[in-house]
Amino acid sequence: MKKDIIYTLKAPYRDDFQIHGYRFGKGEQAACIIGPMRGNEVQQLYVCSQVICKLAELEEKGAIAHNKEILVIPCVNHYSINIGKRFWPSDNTDINRMFPGYEYGETTQRIAAGLFNRVKDYTYGIQFASFYMQGEFIPHVRMMDTGHQNPSLANLFGLPYVVIRKPEPYDTTTLNYNWQLWNANAFSLYTAATDRIDLESASQAVAGVLRFLTRMGMVKYQGHSGYIASVIQEEELVTVNTQEAGIFRAVKNTNEEVKVGDVLAEILHPYEGYVKMQILSPVDGIVFFAYNEPLVMENTVIFKILAKLHK
Amino acid sequence: MIKTVVASALPVDEVLHIKKHRMEPISMSGENKRLCIVTGIHGDELEGQYVCYEMIKRINAHKENLKGIVDVYPALNPLGLDTITRGIPKFDLDMNRIFPGNENGSMVEYIASKIIDDITGADLCIDIHSSNIYLKEIPQVRISEESAPQLIPLALKLNVDFIWVHSSITVLESTLAHTLNMLKVPTLALEMGVGMRITRDYCEQVVNGIFHLMKDQGIWEGETTEVRAPIISTDGKVHFINAEASGIFVPAIQHWKEIKIGQHMGDIIDPLTGCVIQSIDSPCDGAVFTLREYPVVYEGSLIARILGGDCI
Structure with missing residues (x-):
């Protein structure tokens, strides 16, 4: 294991900002794995740390393939993690909306450019990401529909689902999108949590990464062969919104099978405690995404359901 | 008259309202043009608040001169304005990157879609911004290259110092101004001043410009001041x-x-x-x-x- 400094920035009042990379093996730039870009992505930090731990063990045993280099960047934004902010501390910009970056531009554009120049030539790019809506997912691999995506490769992680997302204009400045434009095979891995550690889905993600690296001939690792994923287009997910605001009491959680008319959640009056509204499932299927905050606004997306699918 | 464009309940004992102030001519001809003045997408930008106040005050003082409909939307992001927050509290994305919104999307995407529905059909829109807390800007209109032929003649009437014609980039396709321009509502994105402050001279300059533009468009018949000739420049x-x-x-x-x-x-x-x-x-x-x-x-x-x- 070799430790590199990928990017350095001086700060007026804090220790230098440094992005670290851990290299395993040497030779062809085979896979790059990237952890949190936002300050609340603690689960993503944990998953990356465990991947580094496993790869270090495998390297000790001589289980990294000849002429293959794997780079893991466990954290892109520890400045925000350390002060409990989601975005860049001084101007609240999101590094993951700055790619491919600009080396003469604003601070987070420079960070993005410094990172992207170092990682753009890897054959496979894997990012542990979080979603812009608050909630939990079934662990899955997500790819942007750029015309360059290859869902059959995403299947090799052995996670239960692969989701293909049609990019919105604001997606065009993410790492995943730009990696694909640069001809890397880019995957975003989503687990069940963001700002807390969920051990079960974290270990599923670590196993998924090792499975992928093994199947692509980069490491030798004996693991469970995982799932044959269902590949779904994001727009196929049936969205359930609230028509009331108040206290949110979930009845169903992610990965539960539901029937049309089943109660998914209840919205309670915040002062008087009665049930203002029951949220019913509009379809048979499996809960893919579930809102997880105790309070909810009107018109919030609280569930996304994989329709007509059974466990 | 004050109208609610869209409302959405917050969890505890409060409703988020996005409001507009509609001013109509004393007698409607049925062919009156409609101008929308929108601001407050970013909660740390306050220059537009004074512009809204001054527009309404001057129109109401001489209602007889009003020949079109003027809709003033002072606060597209009321929670941001109220909490000194640039974005929408508890929402990750910049509000000016989610247009045209989505009626079935998140609460903010839903609100964005209702705002677009309300403005669609207007003859002209002015979207007022005031930089951010880090930078001070002279009054200027920013126009994408593709909209330049249609919008520069309108921007010239607005009494700004500078018209910046910039290259089109994909991420800006989700701004309010771009969305409305695509929906055939000519929309000028105006920048001036600095975040969290009101620069009264700039606001007065722009208000004079809006009246000049309204007169040019047949929406106002009162006296207006001469406007300055802006510098027009590209990237x-x-x-x-x-x-x-x-x-x-x-x-x-x-x-x-x-x-x-x-x-x-x-x-x-x-x-x-x-x-x-x-x-x-x-x-x-x-x-x-x-x-x-x-x-x-x-x-x-x-x-x-x-x-x-x-x-x-």
Whole structure:
């Protein structure tokens, strides 16, 4: 294991900002794995740390393939993690909306450019990401529909689902999108949590990464062969919104099978405690995404359901 | 009359309302044009608040001169304005990156879709911004290259100092102004001043410009003032000066003044060591139309934009 400094920035009042990379093996730039870009992505930090731990063990045993280099960047934004902010501390910009970056531009554009120049030539790019809506997912691999995506490769992680997302204009400045434009095979891995550690889905993600690296001939690792994923287009997910605001009491959680008319959640009056509204499932299927905050606004997306699918 | 454009309940005992103030002529002909003035997408931008106030006050003082419909939307992001937050509290994405919205999307995407529904069909829209807390801007209209032929003639009436025709980039396709322009509502994105402040001179200048434009469009019949002739420029004539060191920026120049090549613009200093870390000189002749307001800078922080000639 070799430790590199990928990017350095001086700060007026804090220790230098440094992005670290851990290299395993040497030779062809085979896979790059990237952890949190936002300050609340603690689960993503944990998953990356465990991947580094496993790869270090495998390297000790001589289980990294000849002429293959794997780079893991466990954290892109520890400045925000350390002060409990989601975005860049001084101007609240999101590094993951700055790619491919600009080396003469604003601070987070420079960070993005410094990172992207170092990682753009890897054959496979894997990012542990979080979603812009608050909630939990079934662990899955997500790819942007750029015309360059290859869902059959995403299947090799052995996670239960692969989701293909049609990019919105604001997606065009993410790492995943730009990696694909640069001809890397880019995957975003989503687990069940963001700002807390969920051990079960974290270990599923670590196993998924090792499975992928093994199947692509980069490491030798004996693991469970995982799932044959269902590949779904994001727009196929049936969205359930609230028509009331108040206290949110979930009845169903992610990965539960539901029937049309089943109660998914209840919205309670915040002062008087009665049930203002029951949220019913509009379809048979499996809960893919579930809102997880105790309070909810009107018109919030609280569930996304994989329709007509059974466990 | 004040109308609610969209409302959405918050969890505890409160409803988020986005409101507009509609002013109509004393007698409607049925063919009256409609102008929308929108602001407050970013909660830290306040210059538009004074513009809304002044527009409504002046129109109400001479209602007989109003020949079209004027809809004023002072606060598209009321929670942001109320909490000194640029974005929408508890929402990740910049509100000006989610248009045209989605009726079945998140609460904010739903609101965005209702705002678009309400403005669609207007003859003209002005979307007022005021930079951010870091930078001060002269009154200017920003127009994408593809909209330039249609929008420059309108922007010339608006009494601004500068019209910046910039290249089109994909991420900006989700702004309010771009969305409305695609929906055939000619929309001018106006920038001026600095975040969290009101620069009264700039606001008055722009209000005079809006009345001039309204008169040109047959929406106003009262007296209006002459407007200044703005400089029209493309990206190629705008030079960006970014900090190459982290520290405290102390300017040595004034905003919207001429500058000569090699002229000292300011220093980035270190308050701990007492040293100048970077001395910044102008790379070209020109005029500083953007200048850093907030002193703490990181490497890369924008210090100034100069409208000028060739750089050294």
